Amino acid sequence: MTSQTTSGSCCSSDGSCGSGTKADVQGAGVTTVYKVPGMTCGHCEGAISQEISALDGVTAVKAVAASGEVSVTSSAPLDEGAVRAAVDEAGYELVGTA
Numbered sequence: 001m002t003s004q005t006t007s008g009s010c011c012s013s014d015g016s017c018g019s020g021t022k023a024d025v026q027g028a029g030v031t032t033v034y035k036v037p038g039m040t041c042g043h044c045e046g047a048i049s050q051e052i053s054a055l056d057g058v059t060a061v062k063a064v065a066a067s068g069e070v071s072v073t074s075s076a077p078l079d080e081g082a083v084r085a086a087v088d089e090a091g092y093e094l095v096g097t098a
Contacts, residue, residue, distance in 0.1 A: 048090045080094075
């Protein structure tokens, strides 16, 4: 019997696994995952996503209330202070990278 990678795995279909680093290069961008506790609903996710999306170079934002994580993809590494200020503007606190 052979095992197969499931869609929920950290490994890709070709058998390679992620590096486990906080910021990974994803195609033409850099993705960083931040910890932002206190989100409880879709409105929270939207407020944080909207503020971070306004930062120069940001190409995608995905906030997940259940995990308290915000994944940010940008064309180049972002200044954490700028991300922290955007999260603060939304009414939440960035506590660091995930």
